[in-house]
Amino acid sequence: MTAGQSADAISKIAIVTGGSRGLGRNTVVSLAKRGVSSIFTYRANQAEADKVVGLVAEEGQRAIALPLDTGKVSTFDSFVEQVRASLAQLGAERFDYLVNNAGTSNHTPFEKTTEEELDSLYHVHFKGVFFLTQKLLPLIKDGGRIVNISSGLTRFTFPGSGSYASMKGAVEVLTRYLAKELGPRRIAVNTVAPGAVATDFSGGMVRDNPEINKLVADGTALGRAGLPDDIGPMIASLLSEDNRWVNGQRIEVSGGMSL
Numbered sequence: 001m002t003a004g005q006s007a008d009a010i011s012k013i014a015i016v017t018g019g020s021r022g023l024g025r026n027t028v029v030s031l032a033k034r035g036v037s038s039i040f041t042y043r044a045n046q047a048e049a050d051k052v053v054g055l056v057a058e059e060g061q062r063a064i065a066l067p068l069d070t071g072k073v074s075t076f077d078s079f080v081e082q083v084r085a086s087l088a089q090l091g092a093e094r095f096d097y098l099v100n101n102a103g104t105s106n107h108t109p110f111e112k113t114t115e116e117e118l119d120s121l122y123h124v125h126f127k128g129v130f131f132l133t134q135k136l137l138p139l140i141k142d143g144g145r146i147v148n149i150s151s152g153l154t155r156f157t158f159p160g161s162g163s164y165a166s167m168k169g170a171v172e173v174l175t176r177y178l179a180k181e182l183g184p185r186r187i188a189v190n191t192v193a194p195g196a197v198a199t200d201f202s203g204g205m206v207r208d209n210p211e212i213n214k215l216v217a218d219g220t221a222l223g224r225a226g227l228p229d230d231i232g233p234m235i236a237s238l239l240s241e242d243n244r245w246v247n248g249q250r251i252e253v254s255g256g257m258s259l
Helices: 022-033 046-058 073-089 115-139 162-181 201-208 210-218 228-239
Strands: 012-016 036-042 063-067 095-100 140-149 188-194 250-253
Touching (some): 022 036, 022 095, 036 073, 063 073, 115 140, 140 162, 201 210
Parallel strands (some): 012 036, 012 095, 036 063, 095 140, 188 250
């Protein structure tokens, strides 16, 4: 928010999980460019979260960073209270948009995947999304919007990604049910499924490994791997009034991978 701008000038507020890096970070900044302030979460790196707060301020909006492990449902009640306090700082009682973005990767082949690995993916990618959304429902405005982040891997396959992709597939089914059940409150719920994107996700393998980057580019109709700037603005657009009639959909943003 610029100097002299009052809190009641904030028209829209988003909550974005995993907003300190990668696609979440780009989404928070893209929303700020559209006049949306954010409450976003980070797992451990407060320094990176502070950088995002600064980038949002450069766009004339406000961002509040809150620590959260989205795989620990037992902490969600206290997190919701932190959200209430953060909304008060922004001059609001409720928020408009929820982006369930936080995630971890796994590339263990099926026959070597352990119960612990599968449980970890389940807690972050499905159980966490399910219950965090449930806990935040009283605070989201009627007519609000929810975007759940999935993956292109629910449509095409990459060996070793079966456990991760299966959790994302569950989120896609949940999205359709949420769209139906939250319809009476006019809350639209959609899935965004990015293809391979050059970030630090999965150890930065698409960004930093030339062979994998070329493999992705060669298998993509538009001839390159994705970039964060290909995803964040799309999510911000989907949340806007321009797309108010899009509901219960899975939208892949992959440049045409594996067509």
